[in-house]
Structure formats: C-alpha cells, structure tokens
Amino acid sequence: MIKVRSTLRGVGSEVNINMGPLIDMVFLLLIFFVVTTSFVKETGIEVQRSTAATAEVTEHGTILLGISAEGHVYFEGKRIDVRSVRALVERALAEDPEAGVVVVADKDSNTGTVIKAMDQCRLAGAKNVSLAASREGVE
Numbered sequence: 001m002i003k004v005r006s007t008l009r010g011v012g013s014e015v016n017i018n019m020g021p022l023i024d025m026v027f028l029l030l031i032f033f034v035v036t037t038s039f040v041k042e043t044g045i046e047v048q049r050s051t052a053a054t055a056e057v058t059e060h061g062t063i064l065l066g067i068s069a070e071g072h073v074y075f076e077g078k079r080i081d082v083r084s085v086r087a088l089v090e091r092a093l094a095e096d097p098e099a100g101v102v103v104v105a106d107k108d109s110n111t112g113t114v115i116k117a118m119d120q121c122r123l124a125g126a127k128n129v130s131l132a133a134s135r136e137g138v139e
Contacts, residue, residue, distance in 0.1 A: 052133040063092045063101045063126070065117055069108040073117055082116045089124035100128030 065085065066074035073080050075088050089101060101121040105114045114131070121129045 052136065063089060063099050065089075065101060065103050065121065067103065067105040067109045067114055067117060069106040071110045071113040073113070082113065082120065085117050085120035086124045089121050089126055093125055099126075100130065101126040102130055102132050104132040 064075075068074065073082050073085060075085070080088065093099060101118075103114060103118055103121070118129050118131070
C-alpha cells in the first residue's frame with residue numbers, strides 16, 4: 001500500500017546539495033584571475049625624478065634599476081652592489097631579450113654611480129638603456 005501522507009510531507013526523502021561543480025567553478029575563476037594578472041616590478045625605493053621637457057612614456061617591458069640620493073643601487077626591492085648589476089641584468093635579459101633597462105635615479109644622486117650602473121647594464125647586453133625622468137609640470 002502507498003503511504004500518501006508520508007510522501008506529501010516529504011518524510012523519507014533527503015535533499016542534498018552537490019558541492020563538486022561549485023568547487024570546480026571556484027578553482028576555474030582562481031586560475032583565470034592568476035593567469036590574467038600582470039605583475040608590476042618596482043625598483044623598491046621612492047625617488048624624486050628630475051624633470052625633462054622631452055620625457056617620453058615607454059610601453060614595452062622594462063627592467064627597472066633604482067638609485068637613491070645616497071648612491072645605493074636597488075633591483076626588485078633589494079639593495080645591491082653596483083658590481084652585481086651586470087649579472088642581474090643578464091639574468092633578466094635571458095627571460096626577455098627585447099626588454100630595455102630604465103635607471104630610476106634620484107635627482108640628488110651621484111652622477112658617477114648612475115654612469116657606473118648604466119655602463120654595467122650595457123656590458124650585460126642591454127640594447128636600450130635609458131634614464132627615467134618626469135615631464136615638466138607633471139610632478
């Protein structure tokens with residue numbers, strides 16, 4: 001005999017939520033955001049750039065090298081010696097051979113340190129070594 005009352009009340013039947021597709025969707029979204037995120041490499045220090053009327057904005061991938069007012073050299077947030085610039089730039093150029101090097105020097109930094117750093121970048125094989133500046137009136 002059929003139990004009409006128990007089937008109308010829902011007694012005996014369990015409702016389950018399948019979490020498998022939900023977890024799969026969360027992982028797909030996570031992978032999508034990780035793949036599409038672009039990571040910006042910084043020099044690791046704040047500098048006051050010199051101004052120039054002919055300053056241009058570069059759009060291609062660059063290797064950033066920072067020089068503080070005290071003459072300390074920074075690469076990817078770490079303080080390094082000027083002599084190690086060549087090896088680090090060679091390693092970065094191995095990952096992206098078309099990348100240019102931008103030296104971000106403080107306006108009160110020693111010119112000798114800037115020249116040594118730029119020379120080490122050229123010895124590492126960088127074809128495009130430039131000095132960062134701000135446009136006049138845009139500070």
